Structures are given as structure tokens and as C-alpha cells.
Amino acid sequence: MTNSPQIVITGAGAVSPYGSGVAALLDGLFSGKGCMHSVPELEALPMVKTKVAATVPEMDYSFIPRRDRRSMSLMAKYAYCAAQEALRSAGYETAPQGLGFFMGSTLNSISVWLEVSKNCLERHLELVKTSDFLQIMNHSPLATVSQALKINGPCVGAADACATGLMNIGLAYLAIKTGLVRQALCGGTEEYHPMFSACFDIMQATSHNFNESPNEACRPFDKDRTGLVCAEGCGLLFLETKESAQQRGAKILAEIIGFASNTETENMAYPSAQTLRECMQAALKNACIEASQVDLLNAHATGTIVGDIAETQAANAVFGPAVQMNSLKGHLGHTMGASGSLETIACVEMLKRQEILPTKNLHTPDERCAAVNHITQPEKCSVNIILKNSFAIGGNNCSIVLRRPQ
Amino acid sequence: MITREEIIRLTNEALKTEFELTDAQLVPTAHLQQDVGLDSLDAVDMVVVLEQKFGMTLRQGYDIRSIVTLNDLYDFIEKLAREHEAGK
Numbered sequence: 259m260t261n262s263p264q265i266v267i268t269g270a271g272a273v274s275p276y277g278s279g280v281a282a283l284l285d286g287l288f289s290g291k292g293c294m295h296s297v298p299e300l301e302a303l304p305m306v307k308t309k310v311a312a313t314v315p316e317m318d319y320s321f322i323p324r325r326d327r328r329s330m331s332l333m334a335k336y337a338y339c340a341a342q343e344a345l346r347s348a349g350y351e352t353a354p355q356g357l358g359f360f361m362g363s364t365l366n367s368i369s370v371w372l373e374v375s376k377n378c379l380e381r382h383l384e385l386v387k388t389s390d391f392l393q394i395m396n397h398s399p400l401a402t403v404s405q406a407l408k409i410n411g412p413c414v415g416a417a418d419a420c421a422t423g424l425m426n427i428g429l430a431y432l433a434i435k436t437g438l439v440r441q442a443l444c445g446g447t448e449e450y451h452p453m454f455s456a457c458f459d460i461m462q463a464t465s466h467n468f469n470e471s472p473n474e475a476c477r478p479f480d481k482d483r484t485g486l487v488c489a490e491g492c493g494l495l496f497l498e499t500k501e502s503a504q505q506r507g508a509k510i511l512a513e514i515i516g517f518a519s520n521t522e523t524e525n526m527a528y529p530s531a532q533t534l535r536e537c538m539q540a541a542l543k544n545a546c547i548e549a550s551q552v553d554l555l556n557a558h559a560t561g562t563i564v565g566d567i568a569e570t571q572a573a574n575a576v577f578g579p580a581v582q583m584n585s586l587k588g589h590l591g592h593t594m595g596a597s598g599s600l601e602t603i604a605c606v607e608m609l610k611r612q613e614i615l616p617t618k619n620l621h622t623p624d625e626r627c628a629a630v631n632h633i634t635q636p637e638k639c640s641v642n643i644i645l646k647n648s649f650a651i652g653g654n655n656c657s658i659v660l661r662r663p664q
Numbered sequence: 665m666i667t668r669e670e671i672i673r674l675t676n677e678a679l680k681t682e683f684e685l686t687d688a689q690l691v692p693t694a695h696l697q698q699d700v701g702l703d704s705l706d707a708v709d710m711v712v713v714l715e716q717k718f719g720m721t722l723r724q725g726y727d728i729r730s731i732v733t734l735n736d737l738y739d740f741i742e743k744l745a746r747e748h749e750a751g752k
Contacts, residue, residue: 324684325703384723385716387709 262435264515266663268508269348269496270603271340275312275489275590278339280347283493283600284607287589287615288636292473294487294591299452306456308464310472312489312591313450326406329392331367333449334399336492336596341403344443348496349508353409358433358442360426361400361494362415363595368451370394399447411439417595420558421519422446423493424598424648424656428517430497431658440502445599447492454488454594461527463562464488476592477619478559478585479566479627486560489591493599495606510663512606515643516545522653528564529649534572538645541657542576547643549577552659554614555630556605556646559585560592569647570627577630584633588618598648602658605644609662613638665749671718671741675734678717682709692735700734714741720748 272279275293276286286293294312301309319327319335330338345353370393377385392398400415412433416425423446430444458464464485468475476487503510518540522533542549555573559566573581586601593600608614614637623632644660676690679700689700696702702710707729711722718741722728731737 320684325701325706328705328709384721385712387712388705389709392705 264500264513265431265434265497266500266503266510267495267512267514267606268498268503268510269344269346270511270606271343271347271494272492272600272603273314273336273339274491274493274593274600275314277315278317279343280603283603287586287604290589290618293589294472294475296469296472297452297455300455303452303456306459307466308455308459308485308487309469310465310475310487311450311455312487314491322406326402328389329398330402331370331393331398331449333363333367333447333490333492334393334402336449336490337361337399337403337447337494338406340445340447340492340494341407341443344494344496345407349506353407354441356411356439356441357409358411358430358439359400359404359409359413360415360430360433360442360444362417362422362426362446363399363448364417364419364422366394366396366398367449368453369449409443411442418654419650419652420560420592420594420597421648421650421654421656422595422598423600424602424646424658425519425654427495427497427514427599427602428519428656428658431514431517434497434499441496441498443494443496445492445494446595446597448490448594448596450488450490458486458488465561474619476561476588478557478561478587478617479570479623479632480620481622481624483561483563483566483624485562486587487591489593491593491596491600493596493603495599495602512609512663513661514658515547515661516541516659517656518544519654519656522655526653527651529568529653529655531568531571531575534569534647534649534655535575537655538572538576538647538657541645541659545659547659552577552643552645553582553641554608554644555581555583556601556644557583557585558647558649559617560587565649566624567626569649570630574629579629579631581630582614582633582637583630584615584617586615588620589615598646598656602646602660605646605660609641609644609660612641614641666745668738668742671745672738674717675714675738675741678713679710682713690734692733692738694734695732696734696737718745720744
């Protein structure tokens with residue numbers, strides 16, 4: 259794309275297992291704090307091996323006007339908080355005219371769906387409220403937050419499971435780059451339900467050997483890992499052209515210089531190293547940079563056996579064994595649709611602080627994941643370019659390339 | 665037989681809980697839309713919560729849209745309650 263505008267990040271908002279706000283997220287990550295806990299509903303299910311999750315601490319959402327809140331599921335409330343914070347951090351009290359909004363989730367609110375389903379199955383349709391339906395529409399968080407915050411540009415939600423957050427950042431990047439919108443909010447949101455853990459457990463993809471010490475349960479690349487820890491939250495970024503940011507004097511947090519996406523068609527659940535490699539290479543090509551210019555690969559790495567191996571092999575093939583690599587799932591768990599955008603916020607901070615976060619709980623790398631330079635301790639160093647991955651069940655892969663403001 | 669006072673108390677209780685209203689807003693002459701601030705979506709959900717509260721169907725055979733004030737609502741429920749009690 260020649261002569262296309264440069265795209266920058268000028269705002270961020272987060273709700274995570276560390277609490278509400280970007281500050282809470284970054285404080286939790288950079289202090290290495292744990293946020294995982296046992297889940298009583300899982301304890302009550304003997305057939306489900308995993309017993310831990312990372313959930314957002316309970317909060318009071320009554321500050322959201324009732325008329326907006328009535329149609330919001332929990333994940334929409336997370337998105338409202340994150341959107342408001344992202345707007346404010348970008349310098350806006352209200353949404354600017356024509357703002358685009360790109361946000362999705364893996365599923366909609368399971369708890370509301372179950373309640374509605376129960377009423378339907380028990381032939382009590384008279385108990386179903388309009389506000390119930392509005393909470394279980396696939397685009398419910400996108401619709402309710404855009405209504406509440408008067409976001410009147412295109413509102414579009416990619417729903418690519420675990421890649422949702424990053425995919426929406428990519429869509430927003432492309433939408434601004436091609437002139438569809440000048441500015442956009444983008445990312446993903448997700449609401450935990452024990453069903454998430456149970457379903458990944460059925461697929462043999464959960465952590466189950468550290469149930470007694472939840473904060474050690476998610477251990478990307480480690481030899482003792484058995485799988486992921488389900489989590490929730492919302493991460494949103496405010497994107498605009500560099501020209502727009504400069505014109506209004508907004509602080510540029512980072513630049514997005516490349517994006518790519520592809521799809522694994524051989525298997526829904528097992529990514530091949532080749533497809534992941536091609537995705538990262540396409541992102542480098544889109545960014546017009548060489549692999550050697552990348553200072554850090556922020557991996558998707560959720561702590562599953564096969565996923566971590568495939569990503570390591572792909573990383574080695576693209577960057578060679580010296581590439582610095584980390585994963586944030588050991589801190590946060592897998593926040594599903596929110597993971598790509600919450601972790602991008604952390605990447606922006608690593609560019610700012612010139613400090614690479616370690617992969618929490620990575621003590622002894624699995625020898626099949628060893629062919630890269632794993633970061634296991636906080637590392638102060640020059641970090642100018644980060645390539646960030648998100649890969650989804652279903653085979654949807656994406657990578658973005660972030661650069662420190664110049 | 666349920667008294668009108670009881671109908672008013674139960675109705676106000678349901679509306680306060682569902683729509684986060686205060687006693688001050690629930691004066692009998694209050695206009696449901698203009699004064700109480702309920703819109704068309706609230707009106708549908710109001711029927712759901714009142715049906716649960718009173719254990720009877722409100723939405724069939726009557727034009728709920730003709731209810732404008734809280735007093736209209738109390739009248740409407742009272743009329744239905746009397747018919748309900750009479751076994752109609």
C-alpha cells in the first residue's frame with residue numbers, strides 16, 4: 259500500500275483479571291502478580307480436570323446509565339469501561355464524529371443465554387425480557403456500547419475466537435489505512451463462564467496439574483504445562499492516522515506498521531507451524547521490514563502442548579533461534595477474545611518502558627519449545643519493534659507489527 | 665381479595681427494583697414515559713416483571729399501550745385482578 263497513511267495508537271482501555279483500567283493491567287503484569295483462582299463450579303464437576311480461571315474482580319457498574327446498562331451483559335459492561343477509558347486516554351470526553359468501532363467476542367454471554375434457554379425449554383417464554391435478547395445478540399457488546407457512547411461510524415465485529423481482539427485491531431488498521439474511517443476503537447471482549455473451561459477440558463487443552471497453586475497453572479512453553487487457563491476481560495485501543503494525531507496534538511503511544519491474517523485449513527484445533535510461519539512472514543512483508551529488525555515476538559502461546567510447539571517452530575523458522583520471545587498467558591490466563599488486544603496494550607507499554615516482560619511460570623522449557631530465546635526474567639533492553647501473534651481455534655491466525663513512536 | 669393499596673405497593677416495588685426508581689418518582693399521576701422515564705423497551709419488560717409479581721397474564725386481550733400514567737397502570741392491574749379473582 260504505497261502512500262497510505264501511517265496508523266498510530268493514541269489511546270487504550272482495559273478491564274482484566276487485575277481489575278479495571280490500563281494502570282491495573284500494567285501494574286499486575288509488570289509486578290508479576292498472580293490473578294488466577296479456584297472456581298467452585300469447576301470443583302463441583304469431577305469430570306472436568308481443570309479447576310482454575312482468571313476472572314475480573316467484581317465491580318459496581320451502576321455508574322453506567324440504566325437505559326444503557328439494561329441491555330448489557332457483563333462483557334458489554336467490561337467493553338463500556340474499556341471504551342470510555344480508551345476515549346479519555348486518546349483525549350476525548352465523547353466519541354468523535356464518525357468513529358469506527360471494531361470489536362467482537364468468542365461467544366456472547368453464556369450466563370444470559372443459559373437463563374433464556376432455560377425459560378424456553380421450560381416453556382416459560384413469558385419470562386424472557388427484551389433486554390435479555392439484546393444481551394445475547396452476537397454483536398451485543400458492540401451494539402450496546404456504541405449506543406451508550408454515541409459511536410456513530412461503522413461498527414463491525416470480527417468474531418474469531420481467541421484471535422478476535424487482534425483481528426479487530428487489524429480490521430481497524432485496514433479501515434483507517436484505506437480511508438473508510440479516520441479513527442477507530444478496536445479490540446475484543448469476553449465474559450468467563452465455567453463452560454469455557456469445561457469445553458477446552460473436553461479438548462484436552464486445559465491446565466490441570468497445578469490446580470492447588472492456581473498462579474502456577476498457566477505455564478507457556480514449560481515442560482510441565484498441560485494447557486490453558488480460561489480468563490476474561492476487555493482490551494480496546496484507539497487508532498488513527500498519524501496525521502490526525504499530530505493535528506490534534508495527541509500523544510502517540512505506538513505505531514502499527516503491519517498486519518496479516520491467514521487460515522489453517524488442515525485442522526480446526528491444531529495449528530501447523532507452516533501456516534503460522536506464513537502468517538508472521540506476511541505481517542513482516544506488510545510492514546516492509548526484515549525478520550532481523552524484530553526485537554520481540556509476543557507469542558499467542560496459551561500453554562497448550564501442541565500450540566506452543568507449533569508456534570515455537572514457526573518462530574524459529576521465521577526469526578532463527580536468537581529471537582526474543584514471551585507470552586503473557588502465564589500472567590493473565592487466556593482472556594479469549596480479549597487476549598489479542600489486552601496483550602497489545604502490554605506490548606505498547608514494553609515499547610515505552612524498553613522492558614520485556616518474562617513468560618511467567620516458564621522454568622524449564624519443553625525441549626520441543628526450546629529453539630528460541632525465551633524471556634524468563636524482566637529484561638531491560640532496546641525494544642523498537644514487536645511482532646504480536648494471535649491464533650484461534652478454527653484456524654484463524656493473525657499477526658501485527660508494532661513500532662515504538664519515532 | 666387483594667386491596668388497591670396492596671396492588672400499588674406491589675407494583676411500585678416491582679418498578680423500583682426493575683427500573684431503579686425512587687419513591688419520589690412514583691406518584692400516581694406520574695406519566696410513565698415523560699416523568700418516570702420508561703421507554704418502549706422498558707414497557708415490554710415492565711409487563712414481564714408485573715406478570716411475575718401478580719402471577720397473572722397482563723399482555724393478552726388488553727391494550728397496554730393505552731396506559732399512560734401510574735394510576736392507569738394501577739387501574740389496569742386492579743381490573744385484571746378482580747376478573748382473575750372472579751375466575752373469568
